Amino acid sequence: MSDTSSNQMWGGRFAAGPDAIMEAINASIGYDQRMAAQDIAGSRAHAAMLAATGIISDSDAEAIREGLLTVLSEIEGGKFEFSTALEDIHMNVEARLKEIIGEPAGRLHTGRSRNDQVATDFRLWVRDQLDAAETGLLALIDALLSQAEAGADWVMPGFTHLQTAQPVTWGHHMMAYVEMFGRDLSRVRDARARMNESPLGAAALAGTGFPIDREMTAEALGFDRPMANSLDAVSARDFAIEFLSVASISAMHLSRFAEELVIWSSAQFRFVTLSDRFSTGSSIMPQKKNPDAAELIRAKIGRIFGANVALMMVMKGLPLAYSKDMQEDKEQVFDAADNWMLALAAMEGMVRDMTGNRDQLEAAASSGFSTATDLADWLVRETGLPFRDAHHVTGALVALAEKKGCDLPDLSLEEMQAENAAITEGIFDVLTVQKSVASRMSYGGTAPARVREQVARWKEVLG
Numbered sequence: 001m002s003d004t005s006s007n008q009m010w011g012g013r014f015a016a017g018p019d020a021i022m023e024a025i026n027a028s029i030g031y032d033q034r035m036a037a038q039d040i041a042g043s044r045a046h047a048a049m050l051a052a053t054g055i056i057s058d059s060d061a062e063a064i065r066e067g068l069l070t071v072l073s074e075i076e077g078g079k080f081e082f083s084t085a086l087e088d089i090h091m092n093v094e095a096r097l098k099e100i101i102g103e104p105a106g107r108l109h110t111g112r113s114r115n116d117q118v119a120t121d122f123r124l125w126v127r128d129q130l131d132a133a134e135t136g137l138l139a140l141i142d143a144l145l146s147q148a149e150a151g152a153d154w155v156m157p158g159f160t161h162l163q164t165a166q167p168v169t170w171g172h173h174m175m176a177y178v179e180m181f182g183r184d185l186s187r188v189r190d191a192r193a194r195m196n197e198s199p200l201g202a203a204a205l206a207g208t209g210f211p212i213d214r215e216m217t218a219e220a221l222g223f224d225r226p227m228a229n230s231l232d233a234v235s236a237r238d239f240a241i242e243f244l245s246v247a248s249i250s251a252m253h254l255s256r257f258a259e260e261l262v263i264w265s266s267a268q269f270r271f272v273t274l275s276d277r278f279s280t281g282s283s284i285m286p287q288k289k290n291p292d293a294a295e296l297i298r299a300k301i302g303r304i305f306g307a308n309v310a311l312m313m314v315m316k317g318l319p320l321a322y323s324k325d326m327q328e329d330k331e332q333v334f335d336a337a338d339n340w341m342l343a344l345a346a347m348e349g350m351v352r353d354m355t356g357n358r359d360q361l362e363a364a365a366s367s368g369f370s371t372a373t374d375l376a377d378w379l380v381r382e383t384g385l386p387f388r389d390a391h392h393v394t395g396a397l398v399a400l401a402e403k404k405g406c407d408l409p410d411l412s413l414e415e416m417q418a419e420n421a422a423i424t425e426g427i428f429d430v431l432t433v434q435k436s437v438a439s440r441m442s443y444g445g446t447a448p449a450r451v452r453e454q455v456a457r458w459k460e461v462l463g
Helices: 004-010 018-026 031-051 057-076 089-101 103-107 114-150 172-194 214-220 229-237 238-264 292-315 324-353 357-366 372-383 387-403 413-417 427-430 433-437 449-463
Strands: 153-159 165-168
Touching: 031 057, 031 089, 031 114, 031 214, 031 324, 057 089, 057 103, 089 103, 089 114, 114 172, 114 229, 114 238, 114 324, 114 449, 153 172, 153 357, 153 433, 165 172, 165 357, 165 433, 172 238, 172 449, 238 292, 238 324, 292 324, 372 387, 372 427, 372 433, 387 413, 413 427
Parallel strands: none
Antiparallel strands: 153 165
């Protein structure tokens, strides 16, 4: 078979043959160039340590330091030419460093391998993303606290099964998400503490015979300590999986809230008005105001979930230590991080800008027999009726109101007494939604006083 026909078999993009395919599948520079700053930081710390331990000369270390700063400046200025032939960010940086400073560049790689180098870079990058996530979550929580404080006594329907259940307050509903995102914040901080160990100096898999100082490089890079096992140091990616797991849980919370905002902003609910900054119009229907930001948050979450599963699938069958499979760890994490940060920022913006429609919320809270449980509780407290019997009486009164096309407070005392003679005028004191929410004073309850306490507690916790 001729070379021409052989090349055609590879098709289109790979008409040049197997070499082009191997270069394309082996190269990661198309995406791992995002770790340039971390790669250069790791190399600078490593070079300083090599000089401090006498492994390389001070003059070589200084040349390396200056050269790396030049490379970083070129990358940040958009002047650096990345090469797929050089495979990854590490080789691209090292090749350019050699062009700039010559022979000393070859000494930079003493006592390390690309295996511990990439593990270090990736940990540094993920750590930066955890810090960014903490900032995003704190901003979102602050926006929710502002909404909760402003609407601590606004009454709205609480739902189960998306059916009217009992009245709650707007502030209480906002604080539910504060608690959720607060747990996300805790998970972010836990994950950061757990992953903050340095792989640098583990070399290819077994450590090195050079008298390196791993404590020095760990401290220089802000790690708490060096990783204790060189095999684990180069092969562990659970820190990235934990990042994706934390991101997935947080994304799930974002998606739930996004779903509520989509529902609440509809013409049928009109619970909230979203700002024009986070809504769009229709190309054909002039009356439409679409909650696109919320819908896109809800959709992007699937990419984060997918990344979590994808990386676990990459890692699940790998023997120790490093395998090239692990090059597939980064694109998933990069994409998930981008979408998590974007979703956090968009949700914070929507929450800050949105307006709760107080009158509509209260009107909805007053419908759907939302104070039925209060009626049953009153029967238990005031007449001594067992709760199951009170539940039956209340159900009969709900059926009567439904038949008459009215709500519970609109029934007459005589109609109520026909179901249970012990009912008195006092029943009407508990059938308003305001009285209902005010009575829920148990810890964690929806009473405005409790909501304000929780807002104050969170403000104190967050400083």
